[in-house]
Amino acid sequence: xxxxxxxxxxxxxxxxxxxxxxxxxxxxxxxxxxxxxxxxxxxxxxxxxxxxxxxxxxxxxxxxxxxxxxxxxxxxxxxxxxxxxxxxxxxxxxxxxxxxxxxxxxxxxxxxxxxxxxxxxxxxxxxxxxxxxxxxxxxxxxxxxxxxxxxxxxxxxxxxxxxxxxxxxxxxxxxxxxxxxxxxxxxxxxxxxxxxxxxxxxxxxxxxxxxxxxxxxxxxxxxxxxxxxxxxxxxxxxxxxxxxxxxxxxxxxxxxxxxxxxxxxxxxxxxxxxxxxxxxxxxxxxxxxxxxxxxxxxxxxxxxxxxxxxxxxxxxxxxxxxxxxxxxxxxxxxxxxxxxxxxxxxxxxxxxxxxxxxxxxxxxxxxxxxxxxxxxxxxxxxxxxxxxxxxxxxxxxxxxxxxxxxxxxxxxxxxxxxxxxxxxxxxxxxxxxxxxxxxxxxxxxx
Ligand code: BGC
Numbered sequence: 050x051x052x053x054x055x056x057x058x059x060x061x062x063x064x065x066x067x068x069x070x071x072x073x074x075x076x077x078x079x080x081x082x083x084x085x086x087x088x089x090x091x092x093x094x095x096x097x098x099x100x101x102x103x104x105x106x107x108x109x110x111x112x113x114x115x116x117x118x119x120x121x122x123x124x125x126x127x128x129x130x131x132x133x134x135x136x137x138x139x140x141x142x143x144x145x146x147x148x149x150x151x152x153x154x155x156x157x158x159x160x161x162x163x164x165x166x167x168x169x170x171x172x173x174x175x176x177x178x179x180x181x182x183x184x185x186x187x188x189x190x191x192x193x194x195x196x197x198x199x200x201x202x203x204x205x206x207x208x209x210x211x212x213x214x215x216x217x218x219x220x221x222x223x224x225x226x227x228x229x230x231x232x233x234x235x236x237x238x239x240x241x242x243x244x245x246x247x248x249x250x251x252x253x254x255x256x257x258x259x260x261x262x263x264x265x266x267x268x269x270x271x272x273x274x275x276x277x278x279x280x281x282x283x284x285x286x287x288x289x290x291x292x293x294x295x296x297x298x299x300x301x302x303x304x305x306x307x308x309x310x311x312x313x314x315x316x317x318x319x320x321x322x323x324x325x326x327x328x329x330x331x332x333x334x335x336x337x338x339x340x341x342x343x344x345x346x347x348x349x350x351x352x353x354x355x356x357x358x359x360x361x362x363x364x365x366x367x368x369x370x371x372x373x374x375x376x377x378x379x380x381x382x383x384x385x386x387x388x389x390x391x392x393x394x395x396x397x398x399x400x401x402x403x404x405x406x407x408x409x410x411x412x413x414x415x416x417x418x419x420x421x422x423x424x425x426x427x428x429x430x431x432x433x434x435x436x437x438x439x440x441x442x443x444x445x446x447x448x449x450x451x452x453x454x455x456x457x458x459x460x461x462x463x464x465x466x467x468x469x470x471x472x473x474x475x476x477x478x479x480x481x482x483x484x485x486x487x488x489x490x491x492x493x494x495x
Contacts, residue, residue: 052491052492052493053429053433053492053493053494054433054436054488054492055436055492056492057443058436058443058445058492059122059123059161059398059445060120060121060123060445060447060485060488060489061121061122061123061124061125061160061163061444061445061447062116062121062124062125062446062447062448062449062450062466063124063126063163063401063446063447063449063450064105064124064450064453065126065127065168065169065170065212066127066128066129066168066170067081067099067102067129067168067169067454068102068168068456069102069103069105069450069451069453069454070102070103070105070106070129071099071100071101071104071105071107072104072107073100075106076132076143076144076146076147077132077135077141077143077144078129078131078132078135078141078144079131079135079136079172079173079174080131080172080173081129081130081170081171081173081228082169082170082172082173082176082221082229083169083228084099084173085173085228085229086227086228086229086230087099092230092457093457093458094457094459094460094461095459095461096459097460098459099454102453102454103451103452103453103454104474106147109150109154110154111476112450112451113151113154113155113158113160115450115451115478115482116155116158116160117158117160118478118486119466119478119482119485119486119489120486120490121160121485121489122159122160122489123160123161123162123163123206123207123444123446124160124161124162124163124450125163125164125165125207125209126151126163126164127164127165127167127168127170127212128148128164128165128166128197129144129170130167130171130172130175130193131144131170131172131174132144132145132147132148133193133196134192134193134196135172135174136174137174137175137178137189138192140196148164148201149200152201152204152205153204156204161206161207162206163205163206163207163208163209164201164205164207164208164209165209165211165212166190166193166194166209166210166211166251167190167210167211167212167217168212169212169213169216169217169221169227169228171217171228175189176229180229180240181218181222181239181240181243181244182236182240183243184243184246186243187247190247190250190251191251191254194247194251194254194255195251195254198254198255198258198260202258202260202263203260203261203262203263206262206263207263207265207266207339208255208263208264208265208266209266209267209268209341209400210247210251210252210265210266210267211244211247211248211267211268212268212343212400213268213343214241214245214267214269214298215241215269215270215294215297215298216270217240217244218237218238218241218244219237219241219293219294221237221240222236222239222240227457234319234357235319235320238319238322239324241297242322242324242329243324245298245302246329246332246333248335249332249333249335250332251265252265252335253332253335264338264339265337265338266338266339266340266341266395267302267337267340267341268341268342268343268400268401269295269298269299269340269341269342269343270343270344270345270401271294271299271342271344271384271388272290272294272295272345272348273291273295273347273348273380273384274287274288274290274294274295274347274348275287275347275348275349275350275365276350277349277350277351277363277365280352283350283351283352285359286350286351286353286359286361287350287360288310289310289311289358289359289360290350290358290360290362292308292310292311292314293358294348296311297311299388299391301330301334302333302334302337303334303392303393304334304392305330305331305333306330307330314358318357318358337395338395338396339395339396339397339443340388340393340395340396340397340398341397341398341399341400342384342385342388342397342398342399342400343399343400343402343448344380344399344401344402344428345370345372345374345401345403345404345448346370346374346375346377346380347375347377348362349362349363349364349375350363370404370406370424371404371406371407371462371463372405372458376424376427378428378430378431381428381431381432382431382434385397385435385440386440394441396441396443397442397443398442398443398445398446399432399442399444399445399446400446401446402425402428402445402446402447402448403421403424403425403449403464403466404420404421404424404425404464405464406420406421406463408421408452408463408468408479410468410470410477414477415477416468416477416478416479416480417479417480418466418479418481421466421479422480422481422484425447425481425484425485426494426495429445429488429494432445433494447466447485448464449464449465449466450465450467451465451466451467451468451469451476452464452465452467452468452469453465453469465479466478466479466482466485467479467482
């Protein structure tokens with residue numbers, strides 16, 4: 050029987066530091082903007098914080114054992130910047146040691162380490178110096194990422210500079226739903242620019258090291274946008290959404306420019322881009338080894354004259370997850386075709402895909418999360434078909450290895466294939482974990 054996935058297709062899982070580690074004041078870690086934001090009244094579900102989270106900082110061995118049971122070939126995690134540099138310019142070897150131990154343990158078990166350098170937890174010291182609004186943030190990130198390259202080098206298979214720059218900029222600085230909780234469009238556009246610049250400089254420094262077994266790229270959360278009707282207004286609104294969420298990041302990375310239509314939209318609202326300098330776009334559009342795509346859902350968009358960017362999100366008839374996100378595997382399929390047609394032929398990794406559902410432990414002690422299995426199966430089927438057509442998707446990182454701190458939603462949304470009992474820190478493999486194990490073993494989707 051022909052397999053759906055070739056032998057070298059990588060099946061992994063993904064997490065991020067603040068969402069799972071806990072141990073926020075141990076071994077010299079200093080606070081990040083998420084420590085502050087999560088402790089600000091009203092910002093997270095029931096005031097939940099990442100203080101303890103999954104206790105992964107201490108239980109990482111147990112978690113890696115569970116990965117081994119599931120049979121995953123790779124693990125994507127992020128480094129907490131303020132463990133490595135608790136103050137500007139002060140390296141903290143103890144913080145670094147944690148990641149070295151983690152990586153050793155993974156490599157021992159043949160699980161390829163995949164590092165996200167920045168998954169939103171900016172050190173507070175950096176924020177106090179202006180954060181991503183300060184152009185010097187590019188240099189701070191350079192110092193941090195170069196240190197990681199030097200310390201960890203080729204023990205890391207894939208390096209991802211940034212996770213979802215859209216969220217770090219627009220969600221954190223415009224919508225205010227993520228740390229640091231600002232609501233200013235100009236700040237969002239500025240921070241997006243500096244984050245992209247910092248990606249470019251990190252990749253350039255990485256190249257100087259001439260690693261042979263390590264590659265570098267970025268992970269974007271791409272959200273295909275569909276107009277709710279065929280009206281010109283709705284089509285324009287959908288194009289603005291696409292421009293802000295997708296093209297604002299894809300175009301600078303792959304075509305060395307921001308999209309013209311969106312420059313116009315933003316300039317009308319925030320004035321000239323005084324944060325941009327000559328040569329910036331060349332610095333951003335460096336050659337990447339791969340593109341990471343985080344895909345969860347599409348958005349259905351309607352014209353809305355009252356909102357700043359004149360669009361609003363609405364819903365169609367698709368079934369939705371606990372996040373209220375529509376389940377539309379077909380949109381992932383079309384997204385990849387579009388990336389291939391319009392932007393790039395470099396290898397793609399699906400660096401996140403998964404779903405939150407209302408999971409509970411049944412009387413038999415198990416977690417029967419059939420809906421998650423359906424979600425995963427239907428998305429992975431699309432990936433298999435895409436690869437049969439030559440899409441060159443090299444791997445898949447399921448979000449998430451385990452239930453964790455889901456940002457503003459705190460612990461109320463469970464994305465894991467491992468269930469977390471937050472009172473006891475007990476871990477239980479959900480049915481989806483067993484399903485994933487069988488898929489990895491057989492490489493055939495059932
Ligand atoms: C983020 C994760 C998050 C997941 C589910 C992604 O946008 O990278 O940190 O938990 O989506 O919301």
